[in-house]
Amino acid sequence: MESESKATFWNVDAQDFVPSGITDFTPKQEEHKKPEDKKKPYNKKQQHKKKKIHTDEKKHQNTKDPLSISIIGSNSSGKTTLAVTLSGSAHISHFNNCQIFTKDTKPRKYIFIDTAGSLESQILPISITDYSILAINVLEIREPHLKELGILLKNYLNGRLIVALTHVDQINWDHDLYNTSVIEVRRILDKCGVIDTLCVPIGGNINITQRISKDSAPWYSGKTLFQVLDTLEIPQKKIEKGVKVPIFAINGNSNDGYLGKVLSGNFTCNTKAMILPNNQRVDIVNIKDIKGGDIEKANAGEIVRITLKTPVEGRSLGLVLCEMLELSVVAKEFRAEVIFFNLEQNVVNPGFGFQIHLHSVIDDCTVVEIISVTDIETKAKVKTNNIRSDQKAMVVIQVNNSVCAENCSKGWDCLSKFSLVLGGKVVGVGKIVELHNRVEEVVSGMGF
Missing domain, CATH: 2.40.30.10 (Translation factors)
Structure with a gap:
């Protein structure tokens, strides 16, 4: 009987349940144990249950990190070309005269906001995104306009910026002319407090996702714009704080629902929420991702679509959805x-x-x-x-x-x-x- 007990307890499958680092499985250890301390016989159902939990955890760990990027600049800077080429598709929505594009990669979920040309309309996209791509036509570097943008970017993004110097093909990818442009752009931005900005040369849709050939630019050995984006750090998310989501009507019509950037916390349709400054309690009936797919929970850092049971009364601008536990x-x-x-x-x-x-x-x-x-x-x-x-x-x-x-x-x-x-x-x-x-x-x- 004793030998059978040992064989059952130390069978190969049961070793999966032994903490790592324990290697001495001699019978002496078992002799010192009290009867009530004996481990229960191996149960296959328990093993299956454990494997299922492990799989669920793995799924959670594989959730893609959202990274939102506003693409800003003047009307002739090539913003839309950047957005279309980076995403590889047409825009999926728009708000405040801006178009929204998306791109999924293995580790990340990119959201690109192609802004309108006026600086005034670029304030909101800059304020809600994690990074900005500043598109500058290499033939049209205007200091007053660039200074305005530089001060805006310093205030909102604190330097989380990549400069895309576009239309480099129109100077035949000339190295000296490109370097002169980089020096001028950095001089202006440095005065605004945006220091040592990374610049990427772009010609048409070349060097956005497709690298420029050595024949055209033998001097360039850097990354494409998309490769640069893949190296960006995901800003730290305020997961533990209460829910705060600035929202605005999709397509300018509240009947289409609201678009919102989750600044902190996470929420579901069961979250007790309130719209400020209107002081209106609301029920969330549906949450969708930026593409329109239903999701159970919206997490910090994501841009989501929200449908409310009743429309927001009163003002339609400046709305913030807050969790009742932590109001702004x-x-x-x-x-x-x-x-x-x-x-x-x-x-x-x-x-x-x-x-x-x-x-x-x-x-x-x-x-x-x-x-x-x-x-x-x-x-x-x-x-x-x-x-x-x-x-x-x-x-x-x-x-x-x-x-x-x-x-x-x-x-x-x-x-x-x-x-x-x-x-x-x-x-x-x-x-x-x-x-x-x-x-x-x-x-x-x-x-x-």
Whole structure:
């Protein structure tokens, strides 16, 4: 009996359940064990169950990481050519005059947003994407426009940028001319704080996914644009935080549902959610991925489509879907640090008005107080009521309508960073450093 017991306990299959590192299976160990400590006989059902769990974990680990990239630049820079060639397909949706393209690879799920030509319409795509590709026509490097873009990119993406120098085929892939263009672009961007930007030469649709031949450009031994994208790090996701999703109507029509970038957390159709700043509790009836396929859960970093049971009442811009457990702040006034540029002859003083762009908010605002002003070049800080171009100021801004926002210290850049527009031109970028917290008021107003 004793030998049979040993044979049953130490059979080959059962060794799968022995922790790694244990190699001494001598009978002496078994003699010291108490009867109640004996392992149960091997059960095939348990083994099958364990293998099934292992398979499920593997599936979870193989989930593709989403990476969203806005493609920005002027109308003649070749943005759409980049988007079409990178994705290999036509656009699948659009919002805010932008077209959305997708591309699935083994490790990643790319989302490309081809922006409209005006700088004003590129603010929202830049603010919600992980990286930007700045398309620059090598024949049309304009410093004022590039400076505006550089300051925007520094504010929102903090340098997460790749420059695609397009139309290089029109200079016959000349190495010296290309290098001159790279030096000029970097000089302008460096002044904006975007340092040592990676530049990739593009000619037509060559060197986007298909490498330029050595016959055409023997001097280039770098990567294609798509190979560069595959080396980008996925930004760290705020998985443990509450759900925050800036949303906007698909195709400009709420009947088509809403498109949203999941900034943090994850949610399902059962998540208790609220739309701010409208203070409206909502039921989520359907969640789809960017291509329109049904998904059970939306995760941080993804851009998803959301269908609500009832339409959002009131304002349609500046909406943020939040989990009831962690609401964002709703406020009309906040203190902010702003860099001003392109003011020309204008002087900003208390009472000066702008148009503010904060995630999908587009509203009028007023500078109601100037706390301090710092010259960007000399770093000298003074107390004055006048702000001119190329100065940084701490100001108090009042918005016409309440906005959903966060302090920049909380880490939700999309909800704390903004741009100021004057006469159709971006003249300032800033971040919110302090705002009046009305979370408690919102919750109490909903009966919680």
